[in-house]
Amino acid sequence: MNRKLSVLIVLLGGVSFGVLSTIVKKSYDVGMNLGQISTSQAFLGAVLLWIFIFYKKVSDKNYKIEFKSKEAMILMFSGISTACTSIVYYKSLQYLSASMAILLLFQFTWIGNIIECVLERKKLEMKKFISLIILIVGTLLASNVLIDGFNINPIGLVFGLLSALSYCVFMYVNGKVITYVNPIQRSACMITGATIFLVIVFFKSLFVGNISFLSGFEYGIPLAFFGNVIPPVFFSMGVPIIGIGLSSILGSIELPVATLCSVLILHEQTSLIRWCGILLILTAIIIPVISKKEKRKLENI
Numbered sequence: 051m052n053r054k055l056s057v058l059i060v061l062l063g064g065v066s067f068g069v070l071s072t073i074v075k076k077s078y079d080v081g082m083n084l085g086q087i088s089t090s091q092a093f094l095g096a097v098l099l100w101i102f103i104f105y106k107k108v109s110d111k112n113y114k115i116e117f118k119s120k121e122a123m124i125l126m127f128s129g130i131s132t133a134c135t136s137i138v139y140y141k142s143l144q145y146l147s148a149s150m151a152i153l154l155l156f157q158f159t160w161i162g163n164i165i166e167c168v169l170e171r172k173k174l175e176m177k178k179f180i181s182l183i184i185l186i187v188g189t190l191l192a193s194n195v196l197i198d199g200f201n202i203n204p205i206g207l208v209f210g211l212l213s214a215l216s217y218c219v220f221m222y223v224n225g226k227v228i229t230y231v232n233p234i235q236r237s238a239c240m241i242t243g244a245t246i247f248l249v250i251v252f253f254k255s256l257f258v259g260n261i262s263f264l265s266g267f268e269y270g271i272p273l274a275f276f277g278n279v280i281p282p283v284f285f286s287m288g289v290p291i292i293g294i295g296l297s298s299i300l301g302s303i304e305l306p307v308a309t310l311c312s313v314l315i316l317h318e319q320t321s322l323i324r325w326c327g328i329l330l331i332l333t334a335i336i337i338p339v340i341s342k343k344e345k346r347k348l349e350n351i
Contacts, residue, residue, distance in 0.1 A: 056288040060300045063284035066276040068307025071148040072315050073276070074140050077269040084144070085252025088136040090270030092245040095278025099238035102283070116231045122239050128227045129243025131220040136244070137251075139213035145206030148312035149320065153192050154210025156305055158217040159335055160185055165218060177337055185334035192327025233286035241278050302335045 077087045106113045117125065142151045160182050167174050174182070193202070228236060249256070285301075292300075306328055312318040 053291060056291040057300065059284045060288035060292060061303055063281045063288070064301040064303040065307050066280040066284075067301075068152075068304040069311050070273060070277050071143060071152050071308050072311040073269060073273050074143050075148050075312075075316055077273070078144065080269070082269065083255050083258070084137065084140055085248070085255035087269070087273070088133070088140055089245065089248040089252055089256060090267060091136065091273035091277055092133065092241055092248050094267065094270045094274035096238060096241045096245050098274055098279045099234060099241060099282070102279075103235060103238055116235055117228065117239065121228050121231065125228055125231070125236055125239035126243030126246070128223045129240035129245075130247050131216065131223045132240055133244035133247045133251075135213060135216040135220045136248075138209050138216050142206050142209035142213055145203040146210060147318045148316055149309045149318055149324075150193065150202065151206070151210055151213075152305060152308040152312075153189065153331075154207070155213045155217060156302075156331060156335075157185075157189065157211060157214040158221070161211075161214050162218045162221065181334045181337040184330050184337070188327045188330030188334060190327070192324050192331060194321070194324060234282055237278070237282035299336050302332050305331060 074087055103115075107115065139151065139155055142154065146154070163174060163178050163182065166172075224240075231239075309320065309324075309328060313320050
């Protein structure tokens with residue numbers, strides 16, 4: 051697979067993440083609850099990934115299952131971080147607009163930097179500090195706080211920031227735990243673990259209300275497809291070719307895509323100032339990860 055196609059595939063992986071918030075909002079509109087949404091997504095995501103793995107196993111004799119039972123258990127336990135991120139992020143969408151929820155989720159960039167500095171006891175690099183300042187300014191513009199004042203739902207704000215913190219934990223776990231296993235197989239194990247955790251947490255709420263956990267597959271399937279299937283498959287194909295740095299930059303397309311979907315499908319309000327804020331946030335994400343090597347890669351695309 052050539053480099054340009056790899057860039058396109060990673061971009062599509064980021065785009066798929068961007069549509070999740072809109073689908074979740076639609077799910078709430080038809081009467082689904084938090085447990086039904088998050089559990090149906092994880093369950094169907096695990097099913098689809100395992101189908102893909104067994105298909106590869108049957109069709110390709112050289113394809114191997116790279117994990118043992120002990121590693122599978124560790125990965126399934128690690129999947130709790132995935133489940134927790136879904137819970138707090140989707141909970142924030144009950145109180146916030148889709149564009150505001152994704153904006154708060156993207157605060158993981160500065161939260162992650164602070165956690166890294168505290169845990170590793172090192173000073174914040176100058177380019178990361180500059181990035182942090184740009185991110186704060188961009189967030190203020192994108193949230194319309196400077197124009198409308200601070201009128202964000204406090205409960206939604208708390209869950210939105212918790213989603214950013216949980217996402218940092220998810221990224222740390224994803225980058226440290228059993229990394230030598232095939233990414234798709236890792237994702238299948240982790241999402242299986244997430245499903246078990248979500249069923250335990252939300253068992254009583256899975257079959258209540260107008261729509262049950264099973265009848266909610268109309269929304270669970272696209273959530274699973276765009277959240278648990280396309281990203282791990284596409285990223286596993288493209289990231290090894292173009293590198294983590296460039297992939298991080300391309301993956302940030304999730305933010306404008308989520309905002310655009312909220313405007314076109316959910317008819318949420320936006321403005322030029324908000325888009326300027328989003329542009330600044332994307333700039334803040336790019337600064338810490340781009341290097342001379344990445345610049346050359348961008349120039350060669």
